Amino acid sequence: MHTTELMKQHWLLILTLALLTFVLGTSEFVIVGILTDISSSLHITNSAAGTLVSAFAMTFAIATPLVMSATSHFPKRKWMLFLIGAFIILNALCVISSSYILLLGLRMLTAIVTGVLISLAMMVASETMPAAKRGLAISFVFGGFTLANVVGVPIGTVIADWYNWNATFLLTTFLGGIAFIASFFILPELQNQARSSIRDQFSLLTHPRILMAFFIPSLGFGATYVVFTYLVPLLNEMAAPSSSISLILFGYGFISIFSNILAGKIASRNAIGRLRFVFLVQAIVLIALYWTTNDLLAGLINIGLMSLMAILLTTSTQLYLIDLAGIYQPKAKGLAASLMPVASNVGIAFGSALGGLVYHQGSLMNVTWVGGLVAIAASLLTFVSYRLDQNNLVQET
Numbered sequence: 001m002h003t004t005e006l007m008k009q010h011w012l013l014i015l016t017l018a019l020l021t022f023v024l025g026t027s028e029f030v031i032v033g034i035l036t037d038i039s040s041s042l043h044i045t046n047s048a049a050g051t052l053v054s055a056f057a058m059t060f061a062i063a064t065p066l067v068m069s070a071t072s073h074f075p076k077r078k079w080m081l082f083l084i085g086a087f088i089i090l091n092a093l094c095v096i097s098s099s100y101i102l103l104l105g106l107r108m109l110t111a112i113v114t115g116v117l118i119s120l121a122m123m124v125a126s127e128t129m130p131a132a133k134r135g136l137a138i139s140f141v142f143g144g145f146t147l148a149n150v151v152g153v154p155i156g157t158v159i160a161d162w163y164n165w166n167a168t169f170l171l172t173t174f175l176g177g178i179a180f181i182a183s184f185f186i187l188p189e190l191q192n193q194a195r196s197s198i199r200d201q202f203s204l205l206t207h208p209r210i211l212m213a214f215f216i217p218s219l220g221f222g223a224t225y226v227v228f229t230y231l232v233p234l235l236n237e238m239a240a241p242s243s244s245i246s247l248i249l250f251g252y253g254f255i256s257i258f259s260n261i262l263a264g265k266i267a268s269r270n271a272i273g274r275l276r277f278v279f280l281v282q283a284i285v286l287i288a289l290y291w292t293t294n295d296l297l298a299g300l301i302n303i304g305l306m307s308l309m310a311i312l313l314t315t316s317t318q319l320y321l322i323d324l325a326g327i328y329q330p331k332a333k334g335l336a337a338s339l340m341p342v343a344s345n346v347g348i349a350f351g352s353a354l355g356g357l358v359y360h361q362g363s364l365m366n367v368t369w370v371g372g373l374v375a376i377a378a379s380l381l382t383f384v385s386y387r388l389d390q391n392n393l394v395q396e397t
Contacts, residue, residue, distance in 0.1 A: 006133050013128060014137050016179075016186040017121045018144040020084070023175040024114045025148025026156060027091060028056065030168055031107070033157035037165040042100045055104060056111040061345045064115030064338045069201035071116070072334040076190045080120050084183055087113050088176040094169040119338035126322050126337070127190060135271065139264025139315045146260045146311070150253040204325055204332040212385050213324055214343050217317040219378035220279060221347030224310045226355040226371035227286055231303070233364055234289070238299045248300065255307040262308070263315040271316035272386045279379035282309040287372035290365055313378075314340070 006014075031038075031052055039049035071079060090110045097103045121141055129137040152175075156168040204210055227234070231252070235245055266274050285305045293299040318340040325336030351374070355367045 005130065006136070010129060010133070010137070012186050013188070014125065014140045016182045017125055017141045018147075019182055020121055020179045021118060021141055021144030022148050022152060023144075023172065023179045024087070024117055025145040026152030026175060027087070027110065027172040028114055029149055030153045030156035030172070031056070033153055034160040034165040034168055037160050038103070041165060042098070042103070044100050048100065052104060052107050056107050057345050057349065059108040059111035060115045061342050063112045064119060064342055065202075065335055067112060067116050068119050068334045068338040069332070072201060072331070076120060076124060077187045080117065080124075080187060081180065081183060083113050083117050083120075084176060084180045087117070088173055088180060091169050091173040091176055095166050095173065097166070115338065115341060118341050119334065122318055122340070123322070123334060123337040124187070124190065126319065128188060132268070134319055135267025135315050136264040138318055139260055139267065142263065142311070142314045142318075143257065143260045146253070146256050150250070150257065154250070201329075201332045201335050204329040204335055207324075207328050209324055209385070209388065210321070210328065210336070210339075212381060213317065213321050214339050216275075216320075216378055216381050216385065217313050217340055217343040218347040218350065219374055219381060220282070220313040220317070221344045222351035222354065223279075223282060223286060223371045223375035223378060224306070225348045225351030226358070226374055227289065227306065227367050228310075229352040229355045230359055230364060230367055233359075234293060234299075234303075234367075237364060238293045238296050240296060240300075248303070252303065252307045255304050256310055259308050259311045260314070263312045266312055267315040267319055272320055272382060272389065275313060275316050276379055276382045276386055278309070278312050279375050279382060282312075283372040283375035283379065285309050286375060287369045289368040293365065293368075314344075317343070 035049045035052070036046060038044075038052070039046045042049075087110065090106050090113065094103060094106050094110075097106060122138060125137045125141050126134055156171055159171055160168045231249075232245060235248060236242075240248060266278065285302065289299070289302050289306070292302040318337075321336045321339050322333055325333045329336075351371070354370065354374070358366050358370050
């Protein structure tokens with residue numbers, strides 16, 4: 001696949017990886033839509049059912065880098081097919097699960113499989129595409145998650161309403177089967193990464209530049225989730241009709257599809273340089289909510305802009321982490337590929353917690369300007385990282 005343009009085999013691989021992330025995203029996110037059904041069926045509280053979400057996120061964040069480091073030398077094609085098979089089995093077991101403890105264990109195992117598969121998908125997209133098209137390819141792969149929120153989750157929720165929550169996992173099992181078949185025929189054989197110790201792998205995380213690059217997306221996602229976590233209360237504050245809340249949330253997810261497309265364009269050239277100003281625009285959009293929510297139409301337009309800005313950082317920071325690993329610890333590219341998904345989960349947790357603290361300590365509207373301040377912090381960190389990159393280029397020449 002050595003060319004400067006995307007050929008038919010490139011597009012088949014991109015669509016296969018996007019299908020895989022769509023399936024993984026649907027499995028991860030659909031649980032939110034069926035939590036009350038699970039709690040009622042298993043005779044547990046809603047808060048106990050909520051641990052299915054938090055345990056998934058924590059397992060994902062902790063286990064993904066560890067497993068990626070330990071398996072970095074595995075043949076990527078065989079390892080991915082094995083993991084997709086494991087995903088299918090785990091989701092099939094969720095169909096017949098009638099115990100909270102069993103379901104919790106299955107979800108935690110699924111989180112490990114999901115995190116590793118996402119990281120491998122990003123690596124494959126990065127390694128097999130022409131250099132100039134890597135951003136476009138990875139934006140399509142990330143697009144699978146966007147579609148999962150917009151299409152997969154609503155379908156899974158409707159199936160739970162029509163039948164029961166177990167039937168939702170029939171959907172994810174079936175989708176997993178389709179992803180396996182597509183991957184079996186499309187995934188190429190890739191060069192194995194050289195074996196290295198876990199200690200050597202994790203030495204990557206001691207490098208200041210990697211840590212800086214990790215916290216850029218963490219703060220970027222955090223800025224959005226300071227506000228997004230309390231989007232429904234904000235809509236109520238704007239006097240949005242209760243019957244329209246679901247439609248507004250769908251619109252928010254739909255707009256994020258375009259955010260994903262723009263993310264690929266930003267990553268196509270001078271990604272980190274552009275990202276400096278993306279975060280500044282994000283800050284303006286979030287802070288403006290403090291005033292625009294006084295008018296329903298202006299507030300909805302502002303929320304649409306918030307969705308458009310929400311994931312512009314994904315493709316650029318994913319590639320940036322992989323490229324920095326290539327400079328500072330080439331044997332740890334697999335670990336580096338796992339850091340963006342981990343950073344996003346860290347950012348979501350941080351933003352939600354900070355938003356909750358601000359909300360409970362004062363006015364709900366304060367979450368808007370606090371989210372803007374977090375976006376400014378992300379911009380400042382990106383400015384510093386970009387300056388260091390430029391200094392390194394000058395020294396090399």
